[in-house]
Amino acid sequence: MLPSRSDQKENLKTLKTSSNNLLVLINDILDFNKIEAGKLDLDIAPFNLKKLIKDIVTANTNSANERENRMSLILDDRLPDYFEGDSLRIGQVLNNLISNAIKFTYKGFISIRVDLQKLKTDSTVLEIAVHDTGVGIAKENLENIFIPFMQASTSITRQYGGTGLGLAITRRILGLFNTDVLVTSELAKGSRFYFTIELKTVDANRINQLENDITDFNLKNKKILLVEDTLFNVLYVNQLLEGWHANVAVADNGEIAIKMMRQTKYDLVLMDLQMPVMDGFTATEKIREFDMNTPIMALTASATSDVRAKALAAGMQDCIVKPFNPEDLILKFKRHLI
Structure with missing residues (x-):
């Protein structure tokens, strides 16, 4: 080459x-x-x-x-x-x-x-x-x-x-x-x-430490559930996560995500909000009926305060707005996983 x-x-x-x-x-x-x-x-x-x-x-x-x-x-x-x-x-x-x-x-x-x-x-x-x-x-x-x-x-x-x-x-x-x-x-x-x-x-000095953290970031042995119905987003996020050595599972909608959450323990869930069959808000509320501990992070195309508030009220811990920089996702992972 x-x-x-x-x-x-x-x-x-x-x-x-x-x-x-x-x-x-x-x-x-x-x-x-x-x-x-x-x-x-x-x-x-x-x-x-x-x-x-x-x-x-x-x-x-x-x-x-x-x-x-x-x-x-x-x-x-x-x-x-x-x-x-x-x-x-x-x-x-x-x-x-x-x-x-x-x-x-x-x-x-x-x-x-x-x-x-x-x-x-x-x-x-x-x-x-x-x-x-x-x-x-x-x-x-x-x-x-x-x-x-x-x-x-x-x-x-x-x-x-x-x-x-x-x-x-x-x-x-x-x-x-x-x-x-x-x-x-x-x-x-x-x-x-x-x-x-x-x-x-x-x-x-704070920035230098942050850049070092990003360079050395690793999700080895972490199980991540990606709940997303758009193929491009699935491919992009999956590539990022696997590049950080995570074990990634994908659910096409909220209903499938609930079934997978009942069967497997995940370290973190990335939850799209707008999906067919069952949206991310409803899925999160139902997941919180049997799992109060697994961090759930909203994937949203909207940065408005009401969407963030609704996501938090449903039981999510954080939001990341699409499209996002990998560095932003790393910082949020570090906040909820480490």
Whole structure:
């Protein structure tokens, strides 16, 4: 077998980041509905902000090149490496601002800048700005761009497309972080979108230990019951678990899972919530009638607070939202198995 080239690895990495960002964009309208209903929770966890921004810039490089734009990323040298926050939502905000800058700029320049404004004992105040030399926005239209399904003008919609939700979602997500997105702009000269955000700083030693834990993670001799009816999800999760040396059994629905639980002792159950014959909520309630101890973790496509609350009320110990990163699953396994 020929060895993989470094450029192939870099392309695969870019494809992975791009697919994650595309998934975020597809979910825009769903996220907007969740936010409007007050049902979107932030998932706070340690993350590397520098890596997050670099990955998003890399993922947007091809679209920038297609419009003959140049991009630059300027990171304050004083920035800590790790913060605590919802990296998915912060990434969604950054991706919205950067992709917008690219879309409305042709043969121009896009600058992404992160400045440290204040370093506190256990947190950091940052200013993140995206500046472009694109078409710009008329002063009288600056507030319209944040209204759902509205853009600066009907000609913008015809020429550039889009749902008109990106900036509305951006403003609402930042509202969950107790901040807001601001804009300065001038027609034919470009725009600058920026916001300040305070994030808890995470000790690098803690991250190093976490990364070591992930590298050495092993489920040898652990019996895991996967309750899932979608073939792709079964194949993906099963591959992960077997890669960690777990013994995996699969049930297509909640009714089958109950029968298997009566016959075999498992160390943990991964329970899909929406399935034919019997859903995950009902199955968990019935399992808890004869087994109160086996950890059950919900596999759900929804991050809303009411789904989490319903899962916990049914007797589950935790939730993981699909699609998930393997690292997130490892952390939850460590919480309930070790």
